[in-house]
Amino acid sequence: MDAETRADVLKRLNYIDGHLQGIRKMVQEEQYCVDVMKQAFAVRRAIEKMEAKMLDGHLHHCVADAVQHGDTEEVFGELVELYRLANK
């Protein structure tokens, strides 16, 4: 992972972590479960955005390098696998 992506991802992890602690607090304070579930959805969406950021870095570095070296089978296979797993 390049330095810029890494810094961005670590910042996002802090945010996600804070959001999770907020959910824990809501559960401990016995807030309405539907509201807690909506916050859990929001955390998942924040994780998806972090994944998109990592994918962007991955394409511009690992994938671009691999294509330059004519070594595409593995990286393309991984991308299709990521795509399938992301929806599971």
Place this chain on the structure above:
Amino acid sequence: MDAETRADVLKRLNYIDGHLQGIRKMVQEEQYCVDVMKQAFAVRRAIEKMEAKMLDGHLHHCVADAVQHGDTEEVFGELVELYRLANK
């Protein structure tokens, strides 16, 4: 949220939190971004399982109560909304 669901959800939050810290470590150690992304998927799936647990508690308590009291519009509307948001 009933006590049994709350205890289960808090345990799952601990697990998810530990998993997230593992991702942070992978990022700091500059591990391969595709592997980090797969761990991020796994965290999302763990959150979905926690949501399913909350939904189960919600149905057996809030929804069942509301139906008993003939007061279904709000809870059914919320369930359809949750279903749509969960897929976003």
Place this chain on the structure above:
Amino acid sequence: MDAETRADVLKRLNYIDGHLQGIRKMVQEEQYCVDVMKQAFAVRRAIEKMEAKMLDGHLHHCVADAVQHGDTEEVFGELVELYRLANK
């Protein structure tokens, strides 16, 4: 399924069917694959909306009836299963 939901779902199926035929035409005309993929996403979203409509009918009829008859285990179990499968 109640008559109103059934009529709505059949109308949505017609729309989805027409959308799919549009995708087939795009593929036969060799349009850009990224554009075809975006249309495939749109079809999936239309199917999700149809599911939400069915869920709404299901809650107001089958689930409400089951709760009235104190027969909730099966319908609640199904709802949690639907929720999990919907995200797969």
Place this chain on the structure above:
Amino acid sequence: MDAETRADVLKRLNYIDGHLQGIRKMVQEEQYCVDVMKQAFAVRRAIEKMEAKMLDGHLHHCVADAVQHGDTEEVFGELVELYRLANK
């Protein structure tokens, strides 16, 4: 889209189309809505598999070409966008 991918995608579209007609029949025959919803999930999964097939062809042709020509901004941007839209 290359010829092999196109042939595969058209075959998948036929299958998806047949599956959709099966759902229409289930609705007309007033089958249990939970069973209809599960079939709708299955259609969405079949569409996702078709998307993965298109992505595979896209990577090996359009993306590989673009990287060879040093023209990556657009294709990488599209891939990240596809990834985000796929989860919506």
